[in-house]
Amino acid sequence: MATYEATIKSLLAADATLLATLTGGVYSFAADTKRLGLSRTMSPSPYLNGYLRPCALVKARDEVPSGGLLDSDQQYASIRQSVEVWLYNDGDAGYAALETARNRVYTLLQLVSLSGGGLVSWTNNLSNVRDTSLDNAAVLRADYVVNGWRQSS
Amino acid sequence: MITDADLARMQADIQTLIDNAPTSIVIRRAGTDLAAQTVHLEPLGAAGESQGENARVANAGIRIVGATTLDIKRGDRFYLASIDDLITVTSVSIDRRVYTLAYGEAGEGV
Numbered sequence: 429m430a431t432y433e434a435t436i437k438s439l440l441a442a443d444a445t446l447l448a449t450l451t452g453g454v455y456s457f458a459a460d461t462k463r464l465g466l467s468r469t470m471s472p473s474p475y476l477n478g479y480l481r482p483c484a485l486v487k488a489r490d491e492v493p494s495g496g497l498l499d500s501d502q503q504y505a506s507i508r509q510s511v512e513v514w515l516y517n518d519g520d521a522g523y524a525a526l527e528t529a530r531n532r533v534y535t536l537l538q539l540v541s542l543s544g545g546g547l548v549s550w551t552n553n554l555s556n557v558r559d560t561s562l563d564n565a566a567v568l569r570a571d572y573v574v575n576g577w578r579q580s581s
Numbered sequence: 582m583i584t585d586a587d588l589a590r591m592q593a594d595i596q597t598l599i600d601n602a603p604t605s606i607v608i609r610r611a612g613t614d615l616a617a618q619t620v621h622l623e624p625l626g627a628a629g630e631s632q633g634e635n636a637r638v639a640n641a642g643i644r645i646v647g648a649t650t651l652d653i654k655r656g657d658r659f660y661l662a663s664i665d666d667l668i669t670v671t672s673v674s675i676d677r678r679v680y681t682l683a684y685g686e687a688g689e690g691v
């Protein structure tokens with residue numbers, strides 16, 4: 429069960445309160461971005477009339493075995509997977525909307541059991557960041573770890 | 582010695598250049614849109630690409646030519662619907678007796 433990026437993206441994208449702040453949408457890095465990453469070629473687009481809107485990009489790092497569970501019959505293995513929630517806004521818009529969104533993401537994810545298995549817990553925040561590749565977009569990030577499991581497919 | 586008449590003739594020539602290929606732009610400065618202004622835009626050669634954490638962008642340069650009264654500053658931005666891209670003004674020339682010359686860059690993901 430290793431599609432936590434997709435599961436978390438779906439969970440966040442279903443929340444009307446979060447979407448009221450993230451008018452540019454919620455995206456999965458693997459499923460929703462292509463060669464150019466966060467860009468105007470995406471559909472739907474995080475841009476409106478040329479300017480980046482507040483949006484989120486969910487990006488999972490690799491699974492790491494946690495050693496808690498091993499089953500040779502079903503080839504189960506417990507894993508930990510870091511999932512980053514990147515929050516972007518136009519560089520002149522500041523961080524207020526992103527702070528609101530990050531707080532809402534915490535409410536939606538902290539100590540939540542995901543459908544299909546996996547417990548989410550918050551691990552880290554990254555604040556006051558600028559992305560020079562996106563015209564110095566305002567960036568916040570919230571990191572979570574999912575304690576879950578995988579089996580042979 | 583350049584006279585006022587010389588400057589007026591040169592300004593008129595520049596205005597002809599602008600009128601031949603005008604583009605209306607709306608500059609956004611510190612989150613506020615200025616009134617639309619008419620300029621002449623020229624590309625500055627091929628674009629290079631660079632990679633950010635979650636985006637791959639093209640850094641194409643643009644020359645912006647306007648009248649001496651053009652309200653433009655470094656850091657200003659304007660959207661070009663024709664190429665669906667946002668231009669960031671990177672510099673403005675010092676000598677503005679004949680025209681305003683500024684340079685911009687497509688500074689966001691394409």
